[in-house]
Amino acid sequence: MNYLLHLLIYLSIYSIVAMSLNMIVGYCGLLSLAQAGYFAVGSYVYALTTLKLGFGFLPALTLAVGVAALLSLALSLPAWRFKGDSFVMVSLAVQTLFFSMFFNWSNPGAEPGTVTNLTNGPFGLAGIPKPSFFQFKADSLPSIAILSLVLATLCGLLCWRLLSSPWGRLLKSMRDDELALRGLGKNVRLAKLQVFAIACGMAAIAGAIYASYVGYINPSAASLDQSILMLCMVLVGGVSNLKGPLVGALVLLTIPELLRFAQIPDEFAANVRLMLYGVALVLMMHFRPQGIAGEYRIQ
Amino acid sequence: MQILCNGIISGFTIGLLALAFNAVYLPTRVFHLALGGVFAVVPFIAWQLLLWKQSWPAAIFVAVAAGVLLSLACEAFNHARLERTGSSSGAHLISSLGIYIVMVQAIALMWGNENKVLRAGVDSVVKVEQITLTHAQLLAGVISLSVLLAFYILLRFTNIGLRLRALADNPSQLALHGYNTRHLRFFAFSIAGLLASVSSLLVAYDIGFDPHGGLIALLLAIVAVIIGGRASWLGPVLGGIVLGLIRSEVAWFLSARWQDAATYALLALFLFVRPRGILGRNLRLEAQS
Numbered sequence: 020m021n022y023l024l025h026l027l028i029y030l031s032i033y034s035i036v037a038m039s040l041n042m043i044v045g046y047c048g049l050l051s052l053a054q055a056g057y058f059a060v061g062s063y064v065y066a067l068t069t070l071k072l073g074f075g076f077l078p079a080l081t082l083a084v085g086v087a088a089l090l091s092l093a094l095s096l097p098a099w100r101f102k103g104d105s106f107v108m109v110s111l112a113v114q115t116l117f118f119s120m121f122f123n124w125s126n127p128g129a130e131p132g133t134v135t136n137l138t139n140g141p142f143g144l145a146g147i148p149k150p151s152f153f154q155f156k157a158d159s160l161p162s163i164a165i166l167s168l169v170l171a172t173l174c175g176l177l178c179w180r181l182l183s184s185p186w187g188r189l190l191k192s193m194r195d196d197e198l199a200l201r202g203l204g205k206n207v208r209l210a211k212l213q214v215f216a217i218a219c220g221m222a223a224i225a226g227a228i229y230a231s232y233v234g235y236i237n238p239s240a241a242s243l244d245q246s247i248l249m250l251c252m253v254l255v256g257g258v259s260n261l262k263g264p265l266v267g268a269l270v271l272l273t274i275p276e277l278l279r280f281a282q283i284p285d286e287f288a289a290n291v292r293l294m295l296y297g298v299a300l301v302l303m304m305h306f307r308p309q310g311i312a313g314e315y316r317i318q
Numbered sequence: 319m320q321i322l323c324n325g326i327i328s329g330f331t332i333g334l335l336a337l338a339f340n341a342v343y344l345p346t347r348v349f350h351l352a353l354g355g356v357f358a359v360v361p362f363i364a365w366q367l368l369l370w371k372q373s374w375p376a377a378i379f380v381a382v383a384a385g386v387l388l389s390l391a392c393e394a395f396n397h398a399r400l401e402r403t404g405s406s407s408g409a410h411l412i413s414s415l416g417i418y419i420v421m422v423q424a425i426a427l428m429w430g431n432e433n434k435v436l437r438a439g440v441d442s443v444v445k446v447e448q449i450t451l452t453h454a455q456l457l458a459g460v461i462s463l464s465v466l467l468a469f470y471i472l473l474r475f476t477n478i479g480l481r482l483r484a485l486a487d488n489p490s491q492l493a494l495h496g497y498n499t500r501h502l503r504f505f506a507f508s509i510a511g512l513l514a515s516v517s518s519l520l521v522a523y524d525i526g527f528d529p530h531g532g533l534i535a536l537l538l539a540i541v542a543v544i545i546g547g548r549a550s551w552l553g554p555v556l557g558g559i560v561l562g563l564i565r566s567e568v569a570w571f572l573s574a575r576w577q578d579a580a581t582y583a584l585l586a587l588f589l590f591v592r593p594r595g596i597l598g599r600n601l602r603l604e605a606q607s
Contacts, residue, residue: 050408050412097586097590100593101589104407105544105593108544109589112583115581116583118578119576119579122575123579243533247419290423291427293423294419294427297418298416299416300412300415300419301396301413304405304412305400317408318406
């Protein structure tokens with residue numbers, strides 16, 4: 020039972036990430052490798068505010084979303100000009116800068132969480148408190164599962180409302196023909212700022228839940244491998260609708276669990292899992308470029 | 319002077335890999351990320367052969383041949399098929415990423431995740447006036463310089479080099495003139511495999527290797543391509559040298575931990591200020607896509 024709840028928490032976290040990345044990949048047509056960076060920003064902001072400033076769950080979460088949304092400018096301003104391969108490289112640069120920041124902003128002499136040793140470098144921050152707000156204290160597995168599920172549902176609802184609104188239509192047409200849309204007098208740049216802020220903010224929500232559930236965060240949460248995994252989810256599941264990213268998160272989280280049942284020795288399991296992700300990417304591009312349940316093919 | 323020299327030599331190996339990437343990217347527009355997998359796998363093959371008591375030349379020859387074949391296999395089983403079905407460049411990039419992941423995980427399964435070295439013991443040093451170089455560095459400098467020269471001679475003075483440049487310029491025009499562009503694409507991929515294998519072996523001989531270094535090295539090379547100029551054949555090498563210099567300066571004055579941050583900050587700077595790179599030409603808007 021605990022195992023299933025654990026899976027449910029991970030599924031909620033990664034569904035939120037996949038839905039946020041769907042906004043960028045599916046609705047802007049841009050491949051971003053920086054999503055793990057924003058995920059980690061959410062985790063770190065949540066961890067630092069709860070540990071050092073004694074914030075509750077909701078204020079810390081709000082601040083995490085705010086900071087990530089602000090930092091999303093690092094992606095959305097370049098998105099005004101770049102697309103295709105160039106944008107992939109820009110997002111990679113942002114990703115590397117985030118990782119270097121989390122990895123290097125440390126000073127062994129100082130206490131973790133102070134200005135000179137903000138992230139404690141490779142050792143990460145430990146002892147992050149479990150979420151609690153009002154009278155509700157999510158310190159058991161079922162309560163965290165419920166909380167993460169509720170947050171994932173809220174994010175899903177938000178995505179659904181936003182993306183089926185005229186604003187969602189604006190994004191889709193911007194992806195398909197930006198020049199025509201500008202000719203019609205739409206503010207394409209503003210739309211890009213908005214969509215990146217929302218998507219990165221959502222990734223930060225997922226990061227905050229992750230930090231509060233695991234209780235520990237280190238720079239590997241912002242690694243390139245994590246970004247690639249997140250991108251795999253939306254590409255395998257499909258983009259440009261609501262169910263694609265959910266299917267992707269479900270499939271990519273089910274594969275390792277199936278491997279566990281297939282009695283593959285533990286020392287090989289991680290490699291085999293990643294290998295299957297790679298195979299899935301190649302097969303998808305050959306036989307179903309829009310993903311399992313998606314509607315849009317990457318240009 | 320010492321830092322300058324170290325920087326230039328590491329710049330040559332970056333430039334070699336950057337040129338390998340561009341040898342595919344310019345003629346075929348394929349974002350050949352699987353080259354990172356080739357880069358990772360080649361030293362392991364050489365290492366295994368040396369373990370089996372094969373001679374150095376045999377090990378190097380087989381490893382480089384394997385690198386070329388792997389790169390060719392990427393074209394034969396993946397990109398050629400995607401090209402026939404008219405897939406987008408995004409599909410090429412993503413499937414190439416998939417192949418890279420498969421290759422790296424296969425290496426990790428076969429040989430484990432640890433760091434390995436090709437040579438045993440401490441390297442001997444050569445002193446020229448105030449500069450101290452290790453033998454591995456000297457070897458890297460000389461070999462990469464001669465391979466680069468050979469490649470440019472091939473590109474500039476031979477028939478197939480001319481065709482390769484033509485393919486980079488305008489593939490459909492070349493095909494209309496009756497040249498087999500599919501064969502030329504295979505040639506481009508094999509050249510890329512060759513250059514990447516050489517660069518990989520040189521780096522592995524100098525500082526060792528592990529399964530996950532491939533993508534990092536390749537991304538560095540792609541940064542060099544962008545800095546140097548994507549539309550140019552000389553650009554990647556120039557970009558590689560610039561990167562090598564800057565990285566060694568950063569390592570000297572700040573810390574090796576900031577090398578990557580400095581590299582990507584430089585990339586961002588170039589993308590904003592001069593997106594066509596140092597040697598890039600300004601193309602007309604229609605030709606830029």
